[in-house]
Amino acid sequence: MPTSFNFFGSAMSEARYAILIAGLITLFVIYRSVRRSSAIRQIKCPPSPSWLFGNMQQLLLPPYGRYEFDWQKTYGPIYRVKGCFGQDRLMISDPVALQYILNSPQFKIGPGLLNLAVVVYGKGSMICVDNEQDHKRIRTALNIGFTAGAIRNYIPIFEKAAQMISEQLEDSSSVPTNVSPILSHATLGTMSGAALGYSLDDLGEEFISNNIQIMGLAGARSPMSLLADAISSRMPTFLARAVIHLPTPTFKAVRRAQHLADELGSRVIREKKTAVRQGLEVDTNIYGRLLQPRHESTTTKHTITESEIVAQTAIIMVAGQDTTANTTCFALLELARAPDFQEKLRAEIHATMGSVRTSGAAYDSMPLLNALIKETLRLYPAEAITERVAVEDALIPLSDGITTSKGKLISHLPVRKGQIVNLGIASYQRLESRWGDDAHEFKPSRWLDGEAVKGEAVGPYANLLSFLGGPRTCLGWRFAVLEMQVFLCELVSKFSFALPAEGAPRTSFAGTLQPTMPNGQKGALVLVERVI
């Protein structure tokens, strides 16, 4: 049967070709990874416990920072770590190098972070938009809701949410209370109010329960998840993104979250457009304001399409939720450890608040409050490590020269296209050369004593990189700072916070830095007592 013979014959030769092509691709991948790592092979590296995990378990599994901060002491602000499957990654906490990477078109969001962002926020969300002009246009449009002036309008929303947190804490006198879910719920509510003009109830039960599930999933990191991340970051983009369609409970919840966010965004836009047609006021929240120019038929280069607005719903709702909630939890935990500072802060708040309560200026005028927020952001940056990849060969400038393992002093770090770079934000914020010998201590007074930091400014706020820097700086940083100011004022003015006997909380890093309870679950247990 010639046909079938031919079929098998051609199938055999196709198989040979496939093996040959697979072999060539493998050789090419090996050549590229050898060529890439040859540029940095002389950068010092801590011993790697295994080829499979490299240093990733040490770096990323709890408690966070156990190895990383020692490595920084031993190897300095530039060193190499091993990723899973023998990959070479750079760890960078040198401020000049960080500034360069964040502002240079030679670096983009790394594949691991991008895949995660596509899964959590959707591929149309601004963080995933690859074209810099489109990214800038979308950011500029959304920024109308995040300027210093715009965020002052949200103070009543923040204050109402803060009072709701207080009401929930009322009944918890002397019982260890996990403030983490309470704060996470509150930060979801403020974003919903500010962006969409919706209350938490308006979001609907399904949205809320799915959000709780997603926040829980985001809190977990295990050896298996490290391997899964490493594999997906090496897959072709289309395949890595197709993973979301796998029929597992996690991906089902994530798919549902994206669907619900899109549905929510579309619903809000429909309602706002109807309101605009009816001549009603819609510009008090971000989505309303985004639709306003359309109503006035204004087309500017900053115009954002309706589908682009819808595609931002997931990131707008979620990016500021646990980041802000966890940072506030860390601030409360640090206050619980420092009763004297807590007492002074309470006195400052009582002396300042009152008739001037709803003014942004009042919140900015409290030195202790703002020192607490800055110090919390310094030691607990939500995105403790972020990832970038070199899209072309680059020469990264350094603050001070570094000595390679061969004893050579270099002032610039050469990297090849494709090199993965971990930006050590938490490490940068503990650099002794920049923050002083007490860089590892929680010490709000450093912000009151004059110069908290030595060296050039980085980042949008307080010389910190907690909100990153450059064109991809956190869109909501002013929102987050004001929200924390309002929440902390309300809570510290009404309650005292102490640590329960269960023991000191740990810190883990799973997408965001989070407080972890003694049972290993995400959460911040504190003893809360009403003071007025």
Ligand code: HEM
């Ligand atoms: C303490 C609170 C927060 C922290 C520490 C924080 C931190 C960050 C960081 C480090 C990034 C950069 C991620 C990267 O490219 O590697 C980022 C991006 C972003 N954040 Fe925040 N964030 C916070 C609160 C918020 C809030 C309240 C919003 C409100 C919408 C928000 C919205 C965004 C958005 C939209 C991006 C993507 C920006 C872009 O790619 O252009 N964040 N955030």
